[in-house]
Amino acid sequence: MERRTKIVATLGPATDADGMLDKLVAAGVDCARLNCSHGSHDDLRRRAAAVRAAAERAGRPLGLLFDLQGPKLRLSGDVEERTVAVGDVVTFSASGTPGAVKVEFDKFAALVTERSQIVIGDGVPRFAVERLDGEDVVARAVSPGPLSPRKGINVTYARPELPAITEKDRADLALACELGGDFIALSFVRSAADMQQLRELVTGHGSRARLIAKVEKIEAYEALDEIIGASDGLMVARGDYGVEAGVARVPLMQKDTIRRATQAGKFVITATQMLESMIQAPEPTRAEATDVANAVIDGTSAVMMSAETSVGAYPLESVTAMATIALAAEETPVIHGRARPIKGEDTSRAVMRAAVDLADELDATALIIPTASGGGARICAKYRKRRPIIALAHEDTIAEQLTLEWGVYPTIMETAESVDDMIESALKTARDFAGLAPGSRVVITSGRRTGTPGATNLVMVREIP
Structure with a gap:
């Protein structure tokens, strides 16, 4: 539990070889991305099943992210070159x-x-x-x-004539919901209304997937606060944004998006060409290492690889390099994008912030959060403190949806009958999951009723049995 920044790897032909996915998970992958722009539905089914099987073998949750293609414009095939x-x-x-x-x-x-x-x-x-x-x-x-x-x-600055969600997206979305996708990302988002439309469709399929808005259009960045409010997370998709706004505009957009999303308590993934040279080379360039490190120092929740792992010659080396760079960058004295406390918070948010501060003040070994919805762990993650957050979820889905939260290490714990039983079970589960030493001091949160979202009103300091 050393690295706090999460790693997303895109699956593809390069990860299909026997044993490769297990190696990537062992090297540090936290979430697998399935790009709906490539491959058939059979490919998506096969790779989704492989992710669930790899998680079972690894003994820890893995997130499963479906990335919808969105509306694509192209020149005709008979255009004269x-x-x-x-x-x-x-x-x-x-x-x-x-x-x-x-x-x-x-x-x-x-x-x-x-x-x-x-x-x-x-x-x-x-x-x-x-x-x-x-x-x-x-x-x-x-x-x-x-x-x-x-x-x-x-x-750029187009009128809304293109559908936000195409017929292909609808078919891919239905499959993502059927396969239990933890995250669904929408490409070329222009407004909060696009994300609201996606949420209605996802809800209609009976899915609780977390929804990610990809910020890759000028209009999206100009409407960023509204889009953050309508989304569960963001992806800084630097490729198409750089195409539209120009590459010189990408760095400040990235930093600002990370800061604003984190302040709102939403996770954010930084993506596109992070280790691009590793598609063909076993080591990253110095510039790429600096790019990854800067995203980590900015406070990104996760960093993502696309072609590096999906079709590149060195998928394992890419994940290893990403994990090594992120861990080294986290030695920075300050994570710049961390959220600041705000006045007027509701009780549960104020309690969770107090738990974060208490764990920091006492130099606790960990902050332990039993959670029914994942909300408490998300609140704590946005402050970007060094203390590991051990989230004890009551459902596999909730644990998988916490895999992209900065500094959060999710696992499963059954709901207890009483608060006292829940606390004792949480201490033992966290000990066994994270290898916490007996006698080490931890901060643990609870509520008056077990398994109830938003009921946290108790913070305790305990020792690991």
């Missing part, structure tokens, strides 16, 4: 106007506003919209680059 220079005027059309670059979305012109820029591929070329000509969009290049078939296309 060419290079665009600054100042070139290009017409984009959904209807196949002669001489125009065809876009595979019939309402493309309706997306565009006077503030919009059209961005191709990974950021170049980039076009400023000059005017609409019926169903065509006339734009002037502000940065050079190639146009080629099937390239991705982004429109």
Whole structure:
């Protein structure tokens, strides 16, 4: 229980080999991501089952995250390949106007506003919209680059013509709920309404999955507080945000998003190209190590790998490097993004904050939190204190959903009949799970009724039996 920052690894062909997933878990993976943009439903089923089996063998919970593709815009497959220079005027059309670059979305012109820029591929070329000509969009290049078939296309400050959740997303979402996904992430979120729509669909499937908003559009960052309020967690998806806003805007967006999400008590994952060179190399670059460390010092709840583990040549080395860098970075004197106390908290939140402060003041070995919903552990996690938080959940699902919380180590404990029985059981369960030495001092929380969410009103100092 040394590392506090959690690790998310994307599964794919590189992790399918016999024994590889077990090795990744042993190296430090806390949550497995299934990217719904790639692979069939059979692939998703097989990998989800592999995650549950690996967790059983490891004897600890593993989170299972389904990442929905979201709406994707692409240039047509018959676009003629060419290079665009600054100042070139290009017409984009959904209807196949002669001489125009065809876009595979019939309402493309309706997306565009006077503030919009059209961005191709990974950021170049980039076009400023000059005017609409019926169903065509006339734009002037502000940065050079190639146009080629099937390239991705982004429109900044777009009107809400694209559906937030596509038909493919709905099918993938149904599967994620069927397979008991712990987390579901929505791509290209633009507003809190997108997340509210996702929550209605998830609830309709009878799922309690935690919902993650991916911050990768300018509109999402501008509506960040509302999106935080409508989500259970955030992902700083730096790739597409860098495409839309420009790479120079990514670092401050990342730091600000981590700070604001943490203050609200929501977990946040930092993602995209963290160890990109390790797709083909057994060691990260110095710049990549610094990038991971900076995210940890910023206070991110988790760091994520995509192609590094899903299709890279060195998935195990990537996880090992990520864990090593994160652990070293946590030696920093201060985690910058940690939450600050606020006035006017309700009783349970104030009690949990007092428990965090007490454990810190007494230099307790651990903070032990029996929990019915995971809420108490989440409240404590946002303060980013060094003390390990041992969350004793009454359900497998709750334990799995705590795997992305900073500094929280979840396991299962049955509900006790009385508060006294619960406290004694919690001390023994935490001892056996975390290897706490008999006689070591811990802080433990409780309520007047066992197994009741939001009823915590008691903080005690006890010794491990």
